[in-house]
Amino acid sequence: MSETVISIQEVSFQYPDQTAFALQNVSLHVQRGEWLAIVGHNGSGKSTLAKMLNGLHYPQKGQVMISGFMLSEENVWSIREKLGMVFQNPDNQFVGTTVQDDVAFGLENNGVEQTMMKERVLAALQKVGMTAFLNQEPHHLSGGQKQRVAIASVIALRPDIILLDEATSMLDPLGRDEVMETIRELKEKEGLTVISITHDLEEAAKADRVIVLNEGSIYTEGTPQAIFQMDQELLQLGLGVPFSVRMSQLLADEGLLLTQRHFNQEELVRDIWTLNFAK
Template sequence: MEKIISIKDLNYTYPDSQNAAIDHLTLDIYKNEWLSIVGKNGSGKSTLTKLIDGLIEADSGTIAVDGQVINEKNIWNARTKIGIIFQNPDHQFVGATVEDDVAFGLENQGMPREQMLKEVDHALKLVKMADFKKRDPQSLSGGQKQRVAIAGVLATRPQIVIMDESTSMLDPDGRKTVLDLIQQLRKEQDLTIISITHDIEETELSQRIVVLNSGKIVKDGKPDVIYNLGADLQEYGLDEPFTSKLMSVLGKQLKLPDGYLSEGELKNQLWKLHSNM
């Protein structure tokens, strides 16, 4: 697998702090991977995002994006390869209409207007918001606003999309819609997705999960490996997945397979048991 981001022995301490926010962290992220980085508040997730995007400078260590080690000279070039979708889409809106907002990043890149309009239309079609391009962003629902924010990121054609708690303000249906959309776009656009979250339930579409605690990687593995930690996840300030909790209760009365089951897999097992009764 080809690396898209390579982080080596990264360290960062905020000026007013005694403790390191990122502590000797080494991590490789691969092209077209969906990686979820989870941890409780203060674990270092947001700090790592800022370091990757060059918003703050590491005390030591290196970050390479697409094979190029980030420094003062090439940081702007590296940033063109990264798009960030934030927790609150309202904080990203700057245009009077949806299409103006999606065009903002392209205007900053100095793209000619004719080409820019084509890119805006293309991005809005990808997120199924083309019919809303003349609307005021503030008149949209939470899920629609987040789709517009995604379009604004996609319009700049990044290689890497960082989702920084970007579904935490949505209801369950809105969250599922956005996550399914990101999964579809990852496959169609060959994107690398880095999802930053404190909610283990939002990691189900991931190919790999990294658990951060006190600026260090404490676990790194496929979802089923991390989910199988069950109640041990509480040691890192994370909730046990809902289906793991449910299986713990049901397992006392029913014969269920060992290991983690997704919600869909658990439903299938329960139907099989019910039909055999």
């Protein structure tokens, strides 16, 4: 039986200077080992929800449970040990003069013994493929490399849950692919629970389940396959449908009978190639 690691029950939150609720009666559950993508346009409430999961906001109504802890000022540091957050701009997370110093920073703050710290820094950088850059200055890295170091800094703390808050939005396509592949491998090998807060449906396509937020409430949820069938509704909500999904539909409209609607470009190209080769 699957274990619930995050439970959000009827949560509402309103900023003091706004008349509308940023979140209104939001309820959701996240299972251990799941990859959940939370998507929505700017102002849909997803950033507020991300800050709440990290204890930067507290619900004005309802409750949030994370890894057995009720979200409160008393429990917030215990929750942050269980949930690590990777932010939008990796430059904002760097504090060390070298890659290894940066990954060690959180461990030093937690009082981890020196020998153990070195082992955990090296292990974390190995997991994201960045051991060749131990003594590199972070500002010399590419965007994708910087974000992989930021992920290493989080996983060195050994959280149960990783929260990606628009973590690929400032990266080029290559950097985005590097980060998403790193997260996928970590999820599979380490059994991590992943929550991806994003407006990018190509990123959401890699998740097990997608929740769509709109005006502070849950509009719908389902598998990526089910969500992407709602392409016209998604466009009306201000969300761009992934290129491979749009292209699959256009090809189908022109009479090319693909085996399915594809959610990444590699599968689409493979299907087109197979169809042409079969002829």
